[in-house]
Amino acid sequence: MREFIKRYEGLWLFTRSPAVILAAIVALTILIGAAFAPWIAPLDPYDLASFSLMDGLLPPMWEEFGTSRFPLGTDDQGRDMISSILYGARLSLIIGISAMAIATVLGVGLGLAAGYFGGRFDAIVMRIADIQLALPAILTALLIDGIARGVLPTDMQQSLRVTVLTLAIALSLWVNFARTARASTFVQMNKEYVQAAVMQGQHPLRVMFVHILPNILGPLLVIMTVDLASAILLEATLSFLGIGLPADSPSLGTLIRIGMQFLFSGEWWILWVPTLFLVALVISINVLGDFLRDVFNPRLR
Amino acid sequence: MAYFIGKRLIQSVFVMLAVAFLAFSLFRFVGDPITQMTGVETSVADQERLREELGLNDPFALQFMRFTGDMLQGDFGFSYRTRQPVAEMISSRMPATLELGVVALLISLVVGIPAGVYTALRPRGAATQAILMVTLVGVSIPTFVIGIMLIFFFGVQLGWLPTFGRGGTVTIGGWETSFLTVDGWRALILPAITLGVYQLTLTMRLVRAEMMEVMRSDYIRFATARGVPMGRLYFRHALANTMVPVITIIGLQFGGVIAFSIVTESVFQWPGMGLLFLESIRFVDIPVMGVYLVVIAFFFVLVNLIVDLLYVAIDPRLRIKDVS
Numbered sequence: 259m260r261e262f263i264k265r266y267e268g269l270w271l272f273t274r275s276p277a278v279i280l281a282a283i284v285a286l287t288i289l290i291g292a293a294f295a296p297w298i299a300p301l302d303p304y305d306l307a308s309f310s311l312m313d314g315l316l317p318p319m320w321e322e323f324g325t326s327r328f329p330l331g332t333d334d335q336g337r338d339m340i341s342s343i344l345y346g347a348r349l350s351l352i353i354g355i356s357a358m359a360i361a362t363v364l365g366v367g368l369g370l371a372a373g374y375f376g377g378r379f380d381a382i383v384m385r386i387a388d389i390q391l392a393l394p395a396i397l398t399a400l401l402i403d404g405i406a407r408g409v410l411p412t413d414m415q416q417s418l419r420v421t422v423l424t425l426a427i428a429l430s431l432w433v434n435f436a437r438t439a440r441a442s443t444f445v446q447m448n449k450e451y452v453q454a455a456v457m458q459g460q461h462p463l464r465v466m467f468v469h470i471l472p473n474i475l476g477p478l479l480v481i482m483t484v485d486l487a488s489a490i491l492l493e494a495t496l497s498f499l500g501i502g503l504p505a506d507s508p509s510l511g512t513l514i515r516i517g518m519q520f521l522f523s524g525e526w527w528i529l530w531v532p533t534l535f536l537v538a539l540v541i542s543i544n545v546l547g548d549f550l551r552d553v554f555n556p557r558l559r
Numbered sequence: 560m561a562y563f564i565g566k567r568l569i570q571s572v573f574v575m576l577a578v579a580f581l582a583f584s585l586f587r588f589v590g591d592p593i594t595q596m597t598g599v600e601t602s603v604a605d606q607e608r609l610r611e612e613l614g615l616n617d618p619f620a621l622q623f624m625r626f627t628g629d630m631l632q633g634d635f636g637f638s639y640r641t642r643q644p645v646a647e648m649i650s651s652r653m654p655a656t657l658e659l660g661v662v663a664l665l666i667s668l669v670v671g672i673p674a675g676v677y678t679a680l681r682p683r684g685a686a687t688q689a690i691l692m693v694t695l696v697g698v699s700i701p702t703f704v705i706g707i708m709l710i711f712f713f714g715v716q717l718g719w720l721p722t723f724g725r726g727g728t729v730t731i732g733g734w735e736t737s738f739l740t741v742d743g744w745r746a747l748i749l750p751a752i753t754l755g756v757y758q759l760t761l762t763m764r765l766v767r768a769e770m771m772e773v774m775r776s777d778y779i780r781f782a783t784a785r786g787v788p789m790g791r792l793y794f795r796h797a798l799a800n801t802m803v804p805v806i807t808i809i810g811l812q813f814g815g816v817i818a819f820s821i822v823t824e825s826v827f828q829w830p831g832m833g834l835l836f837l838e839s840i841r842f843v844d845i846p847v848m849g850v851y852l853v854v855i856a857f858f859f860v861l862v863n864l865i866v867d868l869l870y871v872a873i874d875p876r877l878r879i880k881d882v883s
Binding site for chain 2: 401494500522545
């Protein structure tokens with residue numbers, strides 16, 4: 259019943275805030291557009307035969323020389339901007355969501371275990387978390403990426419690029435989950451239902467994941483949205499720096515990097531279209547995250 | 560007091576040792592140093608001789624001790640890519656990054672603290688709502704996009720400020736500074752704002768939260784009742800008590816400033832350590848990567864030590880009893 263009221267209250271708050279509704283619409287539209295990119299996008303940016311240099315640098319359709327064939331214009335290679343962005347957002351979201359998922363599983367697992375067992379295990383996990391917290395996420399991700407470049411043979415580098423990037427981002431984001439899960443687990447450990455389960459002799463894994471986890475989901479959900487935004491930003495930043503995805507399979511960050519070359523020459527759409535898209539995506543996810551925090555943490559309202 | 564600082568010093572030494580160990584492991588296990596140093600024509604026998612000469616067959620602990628000893632004497636090895644001494648490469652780039660970071664941090668404090676105080680004192684004002692809205696957007700926009708936007712408006716559209724490089728610099732005693740020329744200052748403005756914006760929002764939000772907390776406390780109410788003038792109440796009584804957490808965060812932010820300077824330096828082609836680090840990652844130049852890490856960790860530890868000393872200066876309670 260309490261859960262029901264909570265959910266109902268969330269829905270009521272949701273309908274009261276136009277900014278949150280707008281953010282949800284934007285995020286959902288981008289998510290659907292990215293998920294169905296191969297079916298929605300007019301052209302396939304990975305297919306070299308589908309675009310020609312003759313169509314290069316066409317402006318959006320409302321400008322002079324723009325055509326309705328390319329509503330948002332084309333880049334220097336003649337690739338349709340809409341298609342590039344949809345496929346780029348697809349890659350950004352795939353990497354962002356999987357990195358966030360890996361970080362969640364790793365962080366929550368370690369945090370739960372640290373909170374449950376305490377003692378030396380807890381001390382080790384938390385020391386590692388402290389050290390990593392002192393290093394900003396972007397530095398950690400860059401380092402992991404650099405190490406992967408040194409360790410992996412050259413011919414595997416390209417095929418494993420997405421995996422390396424995802425892992426680098428995941429490993430730089432797990433700390434938040436671990437700390438939150440640990441702190442919430444400590445609170446739950448003193449409650450009677452946990453002590454009852456422990457005294458019944460239930461397996462620690464069962465106590466952790468069946469009994470404790472459902473009761474600490476609220477704060478974790480908030481961190482998941484915040485970290486999804488961070489993961490997408492991290493990927494975009496790495497790709498922008500030229501460390502992430504290459505130009506033949508561009509993510510949003512790579513597209514912005516390419517667009518930078520046209521900053522001084524007047525082809526504004528090549529830069530600003532993907533930039534606006536990325537910013538809209540991240541802002542809407544952050545607004546949703548703030549909203550979730552308010553719902554789960556009524557004290558802050 | 561002395562105990563407190565002594566303890567922090569020992570902790571710092573351990574942190575530095577841990578980072579040195581990380582850098583050493585990078586150097587030793589990511590790729591083979593010998594294949595990096597020799598060409599394809601070098602025979603296997605020569606490679607083995609070089610390995611023996613460089614002591615790479617010695618026990619791990621001995622190698623690590625030698626590595627740390629060399630570092631303490633300022634010998635940081637040679638870059639795989641340029642064959643120059645790493646110490647020279649890093650120290651020639653250091654002034655650019657430090658000047659950029661310090662100015663960015665100053666911007667974040669000079670704007671962030673007053674804005675935080677204002678938004679805490681007038682939580683329902685229109686200006687407060689506007690400022691909070693802007694900071695939400697500021698947190699969501701990636702650093703590099705802020706840089707691109709600034710370049711676009713002030714560099715390309717208006718043509719007021721340079722968009723890349725450091726402009727004119729003057730070298731004083733080996734330190735290449737851009738503080739002494741007008742040109743250097745003009746080149747510094749856009750990168751420093753880009754780097755400072757994110758830290759500014761953090762500072763502002765923290766000061767706001769702390770200030771609101773303090774304003775609710777009893778001693779502020781008593782002071783109000785006693786008729787303490789507003790300016791004195793806000794800044795002498797309230798703000799002073801928010802400073803300890805704020806200073807802690809500034810120490811931690813320094814790490815953020817250095818890390819994000821990698822991005823800012825890339826956008827503005829600012830010739831600092833961050834750009835060097837990026838190049839070293841792209842070319843898997845392990846010695847440069849490792850030394851960059853050690854140098855960054857050193858600054859981080861140093862700043863946090865200074866912060867600990869500042870506590871004592873700011874909070875008189877710490878001078879009386881030992882806080883362990």
